[in-house]
Amino acid sequence: MAIREIKKYPDQVLRKKTEPVEAFGADLQQLIDDMVETMYAAPGVGLAANQVGVCKQLTVIDVSVGSEETSLIVLCNPEITYHEGEEAHEEGCLSIPDYSTIVKRFGKVTVKALDRHGKEIEIEAEGLLARALQHEIDHLNGKLFVDRVGRIKKEFFKKRYKREKAVSSR
Numbered sequence: 001m002a003i004r005e006i007k008k009y010p011d012q013v014l015r016k017k018t019e020p021v022e023a024f025g026a027d028l029q030q031l032i033d034d035m036v037e038t039m040y041a042a043p044g045v046g047l048a049a050n051q052v053g054v055c056k057q058l059t060v061i062d063v064s065v066g067s068e069e070t071s072l073i074v075l076c077n078p079e080i081t082y083h084e085g086e087e088a089h090e091e092g093c094l095s096i097p098d099y100s101t102i103v104k105r106f107g108k109v110t111v112k113a114l115d116r117h118g119k120e121i122e123i124e125a126e127g128l129l130a131r132a133l134q135h136e137i138d139h140l141n142g143k144l145f146v147d148r149v150g151r152i153k154k155e156f157f158k159k160r161y162k163r164e165k166a167v168s169s170r
Contacts, residue, residue, distance in 0.1 A: 001030075001037045004052040009096045009144065009161070013050050018057045018140045021076040024118040028058075032074055032116050035060045044094045046132045048139035051095050059136040063128045073123065078113035078137050080106075081122075089131060091145045099157065103148050105134045 007013050021028065031054060039047040039060055049058040057077045064071040085107025092100035108126045111133050115121050125133055135145060146157050 001033045003041050004034050004038045006038065006042065006047075006051055006094050007053055009146075011095075013053050013055065014095055014139070014144060015142045016050060016055050017142045018048075018050050018055045020057050021114070024076075024114075024116070028056075028076075029116065031056075031058065032060065036062075036072065036074075039094075042094050045128070046136045047094065048136045050139060050142075057140050059140060061129070061132050061136060063132055071129075074116040075111070075113040075121075075123075075133075075136075076116070076118070078111050078133070078140070080109050080134070080137060081112045082108075082110035084108045087131075091131065091135060093135070093145055095139075096144065096146065099146075099160070101146070101149055101153055101157070103131075103145050105131050105148075109133055111137070 031049065035047050035049065035052060038052060039062065045063050045065060046059060046061040049056045059075050059078065061073045061075070062070055083106035086104055087107045088102050088104045090100050091103040107130065109130045111123045111125070113121055123133070138145070146154060
């Protein structure tokens, strides 16, 4: 296993729609193990493959923050098949460090996917897990959480990013 570099905004790989996972061999298993290690080291509750530069529909999620028991979920080719309600909570992202804002998401979701071995699975979720699933599936579709906020918040984010970039390049 290895910790991989997490791509940061505005890296273009974060904006690419990912390709379906079709092969479940050793290369995929190594990528999954690396992503899990990278997510825990960051630390984060989710990581999509394109965040480590691989344009595959693969994500790892573990929302057991602070708990001794892990709840690791590995999803290949995930899709939301059902949603209801709406909730607004603060979100951040490993690819946009040091920035968080309130994001509206579905309150409950059902996600259909394949596990790390290609077996079909279905997850019904609410709360933090529902938000994490939606956040990571957005990544796989080339969307960032800042794309889900209003125009004013988005402009604030862009100005802050440009200002911080200017300061760091001095």
